[in-house]
Amino acid sequence: MGTATLTKDPYNLIITGVGGQGNVLASRVLGNLLSDKGFSITIGETFGASQRGGSVMSHMRISAGESWSPQIPKGQADMVVALEPIEALRVLHTYGHPGVKVISNTRSIYPVGVISGDSKYPSMDELQKTIEGLTEQAWFINATDAAMELGNPIFGNIMMVGALAKTGVLPIDRDGFEKVMLRTMGEKKTPVNLKAFDMGAEMIN
Amino acid sequence: MSQLYEGKKGEKVLFMGNQAIARGALEAGVSVAAGYPGTPSSEIIENLADVSKDANMYVEWSTNEKIAVEVAAAASFAGLRSICVMKQNGVNVASDFLLHLVLSGTRGGMVLIPCDDPGALSSINEGEARQFARLLEIPLVEAGDFQEAKDMLKWAFELSEEIQNLVMFRSVTRLSHASGSVELGEIPQTEPKAQFNYKGFILDPVEGPVVSVPVEYRHGLQQEKLKKAEALFEESPFNTYAGPENPEVLVITSSGATLYSREAIHLCNAKDKVGLLKLGTTFPLPTKLIAKHLKTTDKILVVEEVLPFMEENLKVLAQELAPEVGQKTFYGKRSGNIPQTGELNPDLVAAALAGILGQTYAPQDQEYQTKAAQQAFFNAPVRDLTFCPGCxxxxxxxxxxxxxxxxxxxxxxxxxxxxxxxxxxxxxxxxxxxxxxxxxxxxxxxxxxxxxxxxxxxxxxxxxxxxxxxxxxxxxxxxxxxxxxxxxxxxxxxxxxxxxxxxxxxxxxxxxxxxxxxxxxxxxxxxxxxxxxxxxxxxxxxxxxxxxxxxxxxxxxxxxxxxQICALSPEKKGKKQYEMSVDETICMGENCGCNKLCTRVFRCPGLRWDEEKKTATIDEVICAGCGMCAAICPSGAITRKEVA
CATH class of the missing domain: 3.40.50.970 (Thiamin diphosphate (ThDP)-binding fold, Pyr/PP domains)
Structure with a gap:
């Protein structure tokens, strides 16, 4: 193990979003990066049927010691990274506590019930206030719009990884990220992902 | 080339459970792998197919699960190691052949890998393959973590060759689709030769024809094989115990529930009074090992998914062993401490354990929980499943x-x-x-x-x-x-x-x-x-x-x-055929128009209803550009333009 240490062990991270947002890839990248640093990682994921327009959630347990359950116990998330804002709120309902932190994308993806007019999507102001009231610290970034500048909304997931790195809650560094990208995505795709990582980091004050 | 094949002995990697299983197959020197896709099993065959040429394997997606088992069995009959992989439902499909195969026996090691889906996260039933191990009278092994997912598969092949019969290696969604740290072993560099021998005497298990008759004789032989497996299970390194010598409560668990049980003991802060017996060999149960542990306590909590399979087998054993180990109290599904439907999690196990210990388990701050529940109710509209945009x-x-x-x-x-x-x-x-x-x-x-x-x-x-x-x-x-x-x-x-x-x-x-x-x-x-x-x-x-x-x-x-090709298919994903737009002056979703046919009824995720403008709009980020909404718009307000 290197010099990296955890602020809490196990550190419980939830990455949430909607099927198709690249949630699973973000969790794999983070998992690989932290695994490279010698931490013991367990990731639990819901996908399969849930990827069809449903909520998708990855639970990540990061520990210097043993393997933990792929499901985080209720009320024990330390950080929630949300690719879609109402998904942050949904996760807080089950896994939140007064000390939890959140980084949320501000770009909404309407549930089909909202599209059909059966339910209402809250205003972003209201949603931000609600999330702030349920967290110790919350960051809101428009990762999707920034990703569109890079040519594809899918880069929103890597921007969230960059943003997470910048908050400093976990030992995530740019070099480690680059190493994982080179290994898993290859040389051709690494530069644009590094750019997305940097853009995400810049959005955190 | 992936770490799956290139990864060296001793290297530590983060693997999905299904990758660990695939690596286990490579380390076991498997030659043939066949399966039919089904969540959560599909990545095992996919990963092996990717490296099949380098690893000198034959890998196929069979037409259905019964044929997958037949294809894998042929390899075994010819002396090669083989696996067949499917989701639980596939075992139902394959069961007719399986019932005959377990009578005829196998030659090269053969392992059936069903992946169950407790909680039906990606299924429309939550039936489980474990019941088939009892029905088929074959040994059942279950990995308790990601490392074991790799290591136990290799061991399952040794077992299969030792008893010359099929072995079931069962996984579940939370192992197959979860990821964890795995230390790699060696991939053997061998060139196995296939040869089907059938000229020997009909009862010769190595040289004779492979048939299930005479049935009674072969059934007896099969049961002897199962007894041999049980004897081997007594010494299995995959049955482990952690905890005090005489625990107040003994938790007996297996598979994905192992990780929940371990965490539950931690959540109840009960390491000094609760023991954890993790079984890797769950059918038949190793009698002597069970007897040894039953002697240490009076209260036993059985934690498993989904039905009380282990619990019932344990109770039968406990009754037989009663003169030696005394009367025990079992907690689990029959007692109502652990739910008999759906998947488990650390909270459910902690609540059960706390109840037996006379403690209370309150996972979340009550005030926070109430507030968060209210906020989520009002501000997090339900996200129902739907077809993808462009589906x-x-x-x-x-x-x-x-x-x-x-x-x-x-x-x-x-x-x-x-x-x-x-x-x-x-x-x-x-x-x-x-x-x-x-x-x-x-x-x-x-x-x-x-x-x-x-x-x-x-x-x-x-x-x-x-x-x-x-x-x-x-x-x-x-x-x-x-x-x-x-x-x-x-x-x-x-x-x-x-x-x-x-x-x-x-x-x-x-x-x-x-x-x-x-x-x-x-x-x-x-x-x-x-x-x-x-x-x-x-x-x-x-x-x-x-x-x-x-x-x-x-x-x-x-x-x-x-x-029409799936919108998510590699050849189509991310490529819009049409750029869609809505002419706001023509859209008549309200005011005696179509009453929002596109959003209210057609409900494509790529559409939105703009409450202020009272018109439909296209969500540029979501729209897949299939053009279908233009075809259904009765007033022609939605238009499509071919993307150059």
Whole structure:
């Protein structure tokens, strides 16, 4: 193990979003990066049927010691990274506590019930206030719009990884990220992902 | 090249459970792997197919699970190691062959890997394969973490060769689809030679023919093999104990529930009074090992998913062992401490354990929980499952639903397994009225189509995917044709096994290993069988509806192939065919118009209703550019422009 240490062990991270947002890839990248640093990682994921327009959630347990359950116990998330804002709120309902932190994308993806007019999507102001009231610290970034500048909304997931790195809650560094990208995505795709990582980091004050 | 094959001995990697299993197969020197896609099992075959050429393996996506087991069995009969992989439902499909195979026995090591889905996260039942181990009278082993997922598979092959019979290695969603740290072992560099020996005496297990007769003799032999396995289980390194010498409560667990149980003991802060016996060998149970642990305590909590399989087997053993170990109190599913449906989690196990210990377990701060629940109720609208933007199924069911509604004879659709199962929901206009196993839509429809004799005069329609057609749809279609049933079978051909990740099937020009393969043409097959066949593109709803209506009016068996590639397929994903836009001056969603037909009824995720402008809009980020909404807009307000 290197010099990296955890602020809490196990550190419980939830990455949430909607099927198709690249949630699973973000969790794999983070998992690989932290695994490279010698931490013991367990990731639990819901996908399969849930990827069809449903909520998708990855639970990540990061520990210097043993393997933990792929499901985080209720009320024990330390950080929630949300690719879609109402998904942050949904996760807080089950896994939140007064000390939890959140980084949320501000770009909404309407549930089909909202599209059909059966339910209402809250205003972003209201949603931000609600999330702030349920967290110790919350960051809101428009990762999707920034990703569109890079040519594809899918880069929103890597921007969230960059943003997470910048908050400093976990030992995530740019070099480690680059190493994982080179290994898993290859040389051709690494530069644009590094750019997305940097853009995400810049959005955190 | 991936770490799966390139990773060196001693290297520590983060692997998904299914990758760990695939690596285990490589380290065991498996030559042949066959399976049928099904969540959460699919990545095992996929990963092996990717490295098959380097690893000198033969890997195939078989037409169905029964054939997958047969293909793997042939390798075993020829002396090679083989695996067959499927989701739990597949074991049901394969069970006829399996019941014979366990009598004939195997030669090269052979392991059946079913992946169960407790909680039915990606299934429409939560049946489990463990019950089959008892039915088939074969050894069952279950990994308790990611490292074991790799290591135990290798060990399962040694066991299979030792007893010359099939071994079941069961996984669950939370192992197969979770990831954890795995230390790699060596991949052997061997060149196994296949040879099927059959010239020996009929009872010779190595040189004779491979048959299940004489049944009683072979059944007895099979039971001896099972006894031998039990003896080996007594010494298995995969049965472990952690905890005090005489625990107040002994937790007995296995598989994914191991990680929940370990965490639950931590959550209850009860390491000094609760012991954890983790069993890797769950059928048959190792009697001596169980006796040793039962002696140490009076209270036993059994933690497993889903039904009380281990619990019941343990109780039988405890009764036999009672004179030696004394009377025990069991907690688990029968006592109501652990739920008997759905998947477990650390909280459920902690609550059960706390109850037995006389403690209370309150996972969340009550005040916070109440506040968060209220906020989520008001501000986090439910996200129902739906077809993806640009999904051809939405278009297909739009036409099916509209024609049946206009026909006005209470016609209905019988469905089966695939993304299109969701058509019982509003995203498929609630079209499906029966939904069961693979291929069952057409089988059930075949039955409905013969009920005219008893006065049934409703049009009968079935839907079936292209992969499902080959898996089990064909025999149902044959049945309908031979018996002159009156049905319209709609084949939703999206050119791949869409739900599980575009695995190849016999209708495609490529196989699992990427080799060019003869593609079997579905329309030609259906015509040859004697059906009236039409092919259409569901993204042209007017033509599709005309054709479907014409077929619906005809007697006998008609097949309508609705052909359009899945929006998520590698060749289509991220490439818009059309740039969509809404002319706000023409849109009449309100004010005596269509009453928001596109958002309220068609419900594509790529559309939004703008409450201020009172018009439909396109969500640029979500829209897949299929053009279908332009085809359904009654006022022509939605327009499409071909992307150059």
């Amino acid at each position: 051809p199924h939405r278009a297909s069911f739009w036409s099916i639903h509209n024609v049946l509604a206009a026909d006005n004879r209470d016609g209905f659709v019988c469905g089966d397994i695939g993304c299109y199962s969701m058509a019982f929901l509003p995203c498929g206009f609630s079209s499906l009225k029966t939904l069961h196993a693979m291929g069952s839509g057409t089988g059930v429809a075949s039955g409905f189509g013969k009920l005219g004799q008893f006065g049934l005069d409703q049009p009968v329609v079935s839907v079936c995917g292209d992969s499902t057609f080959f898996h089990s749809g064909m025999p149902a279609l044959v049945n309908a044709i031979h018996h002159k049933s009156d049905i319209t079978m709609v084949i939703l051909d999206n050119s791949g096994t869409g739900m599980t990740g575009f695995q190849s099937h016999p209708g495609l020009p490529v196989d699992a290993q990427g080799n060019e393969s003869p593609a079997l043409d579905i329309p030609t097959i259906c015509r040859a069988l004697g059906a009236t066949v039409e092919v259409c593109d569901p993204f042209y709803p007017h033509k599709t509806q005309q054709t479907f209506h014409k077929l619906l009016e005809m007697p006998g068996v008609k097949v309508l192939i609705m052909r």
